[in-house]
Amino acid sequence: MSEDKIIRCITSDGAVVISAAETSNIVFKASRIHRTSPVAAAALGRLLTGCSIMGAQLKQKDASITLRVNGDNSELGAVIAVSDSSGNVRGYVQNPGCHTEYYDNGKINVGKAVGRTGVLNVMRDYGTGEPYIGMVPLVSGEIAEDITSYFGTSEQIPTVCALGVLLHKETHEVLLSGGFLLQLLPGADSSTIDKIEKNIEKLEPVTTMLAKGMSIKDICDAALDGFEVEVLDEMPIDYICACSREKVERAFLSLSDDDIRASADELGHAEASCHFCNKVYRFSKQELEELIAKRNSDNETSE
Numbered sequence: 001m002s003e004d005k006i007i008r009c010i011t012s013d014g015a016v017v018i019s020a021a022e023t024s025n026i027v028f029k030a031s032r033i034h035r036t037s038p039v040a041a042a043a044l045g046r047l048l049t050g051c052s053i054m055g056a057q058l059k060q061k062d063a064s065i066t067l068r069v070n071g072d073n074s075e076l077g078a079v080i081a082v083s084d085s086s087g088n089v090r091g092y093v094q095n096p097g098c099h100t101e102y103y104d105n106g107k108i109n110v111g112k113a114v115g116r117t118g119v120l121n122v123m124r125d126y127g128t129g130e131p132y133i134g135m136v137p138l139v140s141g142e143i144a145e146d147i148t149s150y151f152g153t154s155e156q157i158p159t160v161c162a163l164g165v166l167l168h169k170e171t172h173e174v175l176l177s178g179g180f181l182l183q184l185l186p187g188a189d190s191s192t193i194d195k196i197e198k199n200i201e202k203l204e205p206v207t208t209m210l211a212k213g214m215s216i217k218d219i220c221d222a223a224l225d226g227f228e229v230e231v232l233d234e235m236p237i238d239y240i241c242a243c244s245r246e247k248v249e250r251a252f253l254s255l256s257d258d259d260i261r262a263s264a265d266e267l268g269h270a271e272a273s274c275h276f277c278n279k280v281y282r283f284s285k286q287e288l289e290e291l292i293a294k295r296n297s298d299n300e301t302s303e
């Protein structure tokens, strides 16, 4: 598999922007980490792809975006993805072993497992401590349509979003994954909209285009057929977890002294595992006591 990438293009009249991403490695990694069933791989993969594309749109270097899909009576439970402003993502699904059902045409029924009703939460954090939070009702639970609806209703940006994950028929291994997000800017007139609509109608599913050997630039060109296209940027993306022992220590320190001590098992160890990468952080009783002692001495010096 080639390296995952994201590309952003704009029409030279400035009326239409499109970002396209190939996320085959990212979704393959996510499916391995979380041991996903086919439907969990498809749902998480689509959300990771959409989140990466939306993350790469953030202009501030330290900004991040979190997408959280909470379907009603969802068999998958919540599906969560977080991206930084370079499009590097991580994510998880509450019930990765969720049973997989298929539509009559053989496609995975993602909407049923996600939940046809519920909400999509979008949280943009610019590092100022006051995140911007948007929320829309789910349209279908198929993820791409829900992201399209988010931009249309919450941000009033006419948007077309397509996301896809292709799994091996027998092994259910992730073979291909990708997506695009096309948006009309205020300069788009009705003839532009007509042309775009005709182009989009002709497009095949993203994984079909990738399987044919089309690059993400080819996909942008097909969506923007008839326009002059400029590439804004292209960057590598990956499944990257930002967890660290320091962050886990900080989480422990949000507890009281007694609760920190109570988190240790009979053998005197406390363990915390990362939701995003399953890495386990282990603390001995002595290390917990050192954390408590350090906090208490820090508090004294700051008073």
Ligand SMILES: [Zn+2]
Pocket (backbone or CB within 6 Å): 241, 242, 243, 244, 274, 275, 276, 277, 278, 279
């Ligand atoms: Zn982690």
